Amino acid sequence: MKPISAGQDEAAGSTERTPSVRWALAGLSMSMLLSSLGTSIANVGLPTLAQAFSASFQDVQWIVLAYLLAITTVIVSVGRLGDIIGRRRLLLSGIFLFTVASVVGGVAPSLWSLIAARAAQGLGAAVMMALAMAFVGETVPKSRTGSAMGLLGTMSAIGTALGPSLGGALISGLGWRAIFLVNAPLGVLTFLLAHRHLPADKRQPGAVRPRFDHVGTLLLAGTLAAYALAMTMGHGSFGALNMALLSAAAVGVGLFVRAEARAASPLIRLTMFRDPLLSASLAMSTLVSTVMMATLVVGPFYLSRTLGLDAALVGLVLSAGPLVAALTGVPAGRITDRFGPHRMTVVGLIATAAGSFLLSMSPATLGVCGYIAPIAVMTAGYAVFQTANNTAVMTDVPPDQRGVISGTLNLSRNLGLVTGASVMGAVFALSSATTDVTTAPAGAVATGMRVTFAVAAILIVVALAIAVGSRALSRKAEKVE
Incomplete structure (x- = not known):
């Protein structure tokens, strides 16, 4: 990938400490907070919404699923559209x-008008997630990219951690409608910050605007939707519908690759995957997100069934992970700027693997502390990895590709979360040796937790091997050049 020119870097550096840049970063940070808050705040309201609309839990789950599907299917396309x-x-x-x-x-x-609104909300969130990261290269100097990425990661983690507690308080005091209406004043503030302080779009005089790849966009959206539905529908079982959707996704991948190879202005330039560092970063992001999803899949059952915590305490313990990630994000950015993204990527993966391994060995007799301590190590490692990996990818991206690369990086994370919910959930169910985890004995759930995180540790070791191998390939390629 092409480096940003020295002139660009100096221009960014000259405004590094101006109030305008700080306010611009505030606007980008609020964009990340809103998009993550939109996911986490709705989850806590599902039981209340099921009662309010006299609907089944399967129906109200579409309130969350519609939001996630919208983000997953369009995040690359909106990134590319922003570039154009x-x-x-x-x-x-x-x-x-x-x-x-x-x-x-x-x-x-x-209910269905709410689900439609959530899909539209997810589309807006996809734009914010893809373009907030893409804007970093235009607002801060190259040497401070890590700090900016750490700040965005911190705000995303705060949104995730804040959602359950804020949502619960709003529902108790004002009713379920408040968990959506609370975004209105926050959205207005974010819009004003962005409108006033973000740099204006620049176009070279006489430059021809690339055409938007409509065919590629439709194929990619259909493919991602089929895959996401295959991984999330069935409520724990993988039947004929799931296989049909997965087959449709596989066919969609083939059609998309063929269409992009023929497109004059493709949505995704397939040649970019020849860059070993970019391909490795995307693969690692998917693997690590798959593993982190295990904490949300396994954690509630282990804490309630094995450790006997009530719902309030389960929610409190589950918020420990996002809180650690929020506290780690900004320091991780500064350390990444100092020691380099590759080194900190490896450090983050080692910490994530260590936390997973400790959870796989933790006996239930250690209680809540035996769960929180490894989770803290794991999520701190994840925050370091996420910041370093995002920095490695986005630092040297050409200006006309920042949006689509940012969208692709966010997509890899979302696909990991979607995959993790299905795959790690299946590992947990199988290793618990029960057909219904909600009624499984305490010992069976504890066994399932340990096996699941043993698998998680193996996946992180694979990510470590990819990190080391891609670095070696990159150095070899540099010597050849």
């Missing part, structure tokens, strides 16, 4: 859509 029409313009549109959809969801008269 202007990132500032599209980011402002995304914030506006997210805010309006939040209000519409808050006043929705029926």
Whole structure:
């Protein structure tokens, strides 16, 4: 990937400490917080929403699923669209859509109108997630990319950690509509910050705007939707519908690759995957996200069934991980700037593997402390990895590719989360030797937890091997050149 020119870096550096840059980063940080808050705050409201609409739990799950599906299917496309029409313009549109959809969801008269509003909200969130990272190269100097990425990661973690507690408080005091309407003032603040302080879109005089790849966009969206539905539908079982969706996703991959190879202005330039560092970063991001999803899949059952905690304490313990990630993000960015992204990527993976291994060996007799301590190590490692990996990818991206690369990086994380919910959930169920984990004996759940995190540790070791191998390939390629 091409490096940013010295002139660009100096230009960014000259404004590094100006209030305008700080406020611009505040706007980008709020974009990340809103998109993550949109996911976590809705989960806690599902039981209340099921009662409010007299709906089954399977039906109200679409409130969460519609949001995640919208993000997963369009995040690469909106990143590329930002590269073409202007990132500032599209980011402002995304914030506006997210805010309006939040209000519409808050006043929705029926379940399916709420689900439609959540899909629109997810589209706005996809724009914010993809373009917030892409804007870093235009707002801070290259030498400070790690710190900026750490800040964005911190705000994302805060949104995830804040969602359950804020959502619970709002539902108790004001009712379920408040968990969507709360985004309105936050969205207005984010829009004002972005509108006032983000740099204007620049176009070279006489430059021809690339055409948007509509065929590639539709194929990719259909493929990702089929895969995400295959991994999430069935409620723990993998039947004929799941296999049909997975087969459709495989066919979609083939069609997409063929279409991109023929497109004059492809959505994704397939040649970019020849870069060993980029391909490795995407693969590692998917693996690590798959593992981190295990904490959300396994944690509630282990804490309630094996350790006997009530719902309030389970929620409190589960918030420990995002809290550690939030506290680690900014320091991780500074350390990445000092020691380099590759070295810190390896350090983050080692810590994540160590936490997974400790959980796989932790006896239930250690109680809550025996769970929280390894989780703290694991999530701190994840925060370091995420910051370093994002920095490694985004530092030297050409300006006209920042949006699509950022979208692809976010997609790899989302695919990991979707895959983890299905695969790690299946590992947990199988190793617990029960058909219904909700009624499994305490000992069986404890065994399932240990086996699941043993598998998680192996996956992180694979990610470590990819990190080391890609670095060796990159150095070999540099010597040849």
